[in-house]
Amino acid sequence: MPETIEELVKQAIAAAQSAGDLPEFEVKELGVERPADTTNGDWSTTVAMRSARLAHMAPAKIAQAIVAHMPQSSAVSKVEVAGPGFINFYLNASANNEVLQEVREKGADWGRSDLGHGLKLNYEFISANPTGPLHVGHGRWAALGDSMCNVFDFTGYHVDREYYINDHGSQMDVFGRSVQRRYLQLEEIMREDGCDLDAAHDKLLADRQAYVEDEDDERPETHPYMDAFNEELGGNSYGGDYIVDIAREFAASDGDKWVDVPVEDSLEQFRERSYKSMLARIKATCDEVRCPFDLWFSERSLYVKDESGTSQVDRAFNKLDKMGYLYKTDDGALWFKSTALGDDKDRVLIKSNGEYTYFASDVAYHWNKFQRDDYSIDLWGADHHGYIARVTNVCDALGYPGKFEVDLGQFVNLLRNGEPVRMSKRKGTMITFQELIDEVGVDATRYTLVSKSSNQTIDFDIEAVKQRNNTNPVYYVQYAHARVCSILRKAAGVSEDEALELGMEKVAQKAIGDSADLSLLTDPTEAALARKISEFPDLVAGCARDRAPFRLTHFAEELAGAFHGFYANCQVLPSEGRPVDPEVSKARLVACDAVRINLEVALKLIGVSAPDVM
Known part of the structure; x- marks a missing residue:
């Protein structure tokens, strides 16, 4: 319909110019859009205001001349000039409702577009360290990132979904040592208490729970439970329940094999097997929450040398060096000249002791991305805001200016019945993302985590999200779909x-059946339903352009509301004492089916199911 309106306006301008009522001018954008207020018509154009300077005429006079020469159209019942020069179009019922049949014809492709023109886009999200389970904040990145990728796919981009595994560096040794120490504790408990592995595991977890619940403990690292643990780890350890669980896996499979082996000799076993175990858990959680990845990219791979003795880190550094962006200081450290690109200071890549920095990996990783894709987007937590400039500068220096983007996401406040859920990073206490999914369900979790703009903090009340009534948005939307079915x-x-x-x-x-007379749908609630559905293609395109998948939840709730209003006001099927003309009933069933399809498409884009029965 926007294209139809544009063609009518172009013909009217040409006719007015031929008649001498308008001077010669050409406006590229006619400004055809939906008025916010339905009393101002179904479509409106601001072409008169846009052409005022070109025509040297008042917008109202231009608008009147255009309307005077407007061709007749079977789709338009009335055209009016309003305000300073708006031209408002009012559609007849048949034209307004054509969208309902269009939705049924396109089905799952309703709203699909070629906005991206096949651009190869790399979207990296979550990328949590494989040293612990995903927490609720990571869950938000999963919901946002996967939904955004769905939208990109739907709007004509070629998307590579990527998880960057931070499996290189000292934190991996800390992780391995933490599991190693708990394994030794389990073996010690079994030996001293004469109990089996299950009992030892339960005792260690009980000791840890007592430590967690000790509210008087102001320094968790000095708590008796942690003393022995940290004594051998220099106070640097991971202390969650999951460490005890992984240690139990070692004891179950290997028995006391590692008890008398020097800790340095067995560290690699604990580090690598624990890493694989945790990564498998992360992947399982992502699978359960319907968040697939095309590539799990290992940071370690950046440092692997090929047959020529060159790693990906080396290649990226060589490129920067050729571009004049690297220099060494007297102490032998290697620096990236970030200030040359507007940063407040230069950034070190290799320390004077030969140790590579975390930033060195980022340089090589983003260089690698651009060998595979044309454009790169990273989804980071808001606490990484200060890191954007240096990575952007590196991408510019590598020869990819304007092709790197960071989407920042705020965090999640977890509540239960309005009260904050107490969590402590120092004590290793948290509700994991998996635990949240298990309690609340995938649909409600994903819908809630994507329901606000990424730059807004989300208050996630576990008990409220579990409710199965109309106060819960996801239930409200899914129930509308089930009712249509x-x-x-x-x-x-x-x-x-x-x-x-x-x-x-x-x-x-x-x-x-095969056909229905949609001109019979004349009730205001029927018109509102068709109008809301017609907004969807532009809305999806806007979600892609603005990186805003949260708008899909708002649309779904508005469409569900429009349907409930229609259903309350318009008898769809005959019932006792309430007959319906068969042709009217058929037309209303078309409206119902269009709602079903549109709700299903909208929910699918955010990874939420559309149940047929509830």
């Missing part, structure tokens, strides 16, 4: 089991 099943005369076997598309076809 129920109406279609009833109209088609099929049971839930039969519908499951047929699929809702065939059920809808059986209920509606």
Whole structure:
């Protein structure tokens, strides 16, 4: 319809110019859009204001001349000039409702576009260290990142979904040592208490729980539970329950094999096997929350040398060196000349002791990305804001200016019945993302975590999100979809089991038949339903342009609300004492089916299911 309106306006301008009512001018953008207030029509154009300077005329006079020469259209019932020069178009019922049939024809492709023109885009998100389970904050990155990738896919981009595994560096040794020490503690408990592994595991967890609940302990690292643990680890350790669980895996598979082996000799075993165990848990959580990745990229791979003795880090540094962005100081440290690109200071890549910095990995990693994709987006937590400039500068220096972007996400406040859930990073206490999924469910978790702009903090109240009533947005939207499916099943005369076997598309076809007269849909709630559905393609494109998948939740709730209003006001199927003309009923079933399809597409884009039955 926007294209139809544009063509009418172009013809009217040409006719007015030929008649001498308007001077010659050309406006590239006609400004055709939906008015916010439906009393101002179904579509509006600001072409008169846009062309005022070119025509040297008042916008209102330009608008009047355009309307005077407006061609007749079977889709338009009325055209009016309003305010300083708006031209408002009012559609007839048939034209307004055409979108309902269009949705049914396009089905799962309703709203799809070629906005991205096949651009190869790398989207990296979550990328949590493989030294612990994903927490709720990581869960938000999962929901946001995966939803954004779905939107990109849907709007014509070629998206590579990537998880960067930080498996290089000292934190991996700390992780291995932490598991190693707990393993030794388990073996010590079994030997001294004469108990089995399960009992030793339970005792160690009970001791840890007592430590967690000790509210008088102001210095967790000096607590008796942690003393022995940190004595051999220099106070640098991971202390969560998961460390005890992984240690138990070692004891179960290897017995006391490592008890009398020097800790340095067994560290590699504990580090590497613990790493694989934790990474498998992270991948399992991502799979459960419907968050697939095309590539799990290992940081370690950046330092692996090929047959020529060159690593990816070396290649990236060589490129920067050729561009004149590297220098060495007298102590032998290697620096990136970040100030040459506007940073407040230069950044060290290799320390004077020969140790590579974390930033060195980032340089090589982003160089690697641009060997594979044309554009790169990273989703980071808001606490990484200060890191953006140096990575952006590196991408510019490597020869990819304007092709790197960072989306920042605020964090999650976890509540239960309005009260904050107490968590302590120092004590290793938290509700993991997996635990949240297990308690709340994937649909409610994903919907809630993506329901606000990434630059807004989310208050996630566990008990509120679990509610199965209309106060819970995800339930409200899913219930609207399930209600539509129920109406279609009833109209088609099929049971839930039969519908499951047929699929809702065939059920809808059986209920509606081959054609329906959509001009019969004249109730204001019917018009509002069609109008809301027609907004979807532009909304999805806007989600892609603005990196704003949260708008899909708002749209879904508004569409569900429009449907509930329609359903309350318009009898769809005849019932006792409430007859409905068969042709009107058929047209309303078309509206219902369009709602079903649109809700399913919107929910699918944010990784949430659209149940047929609730």
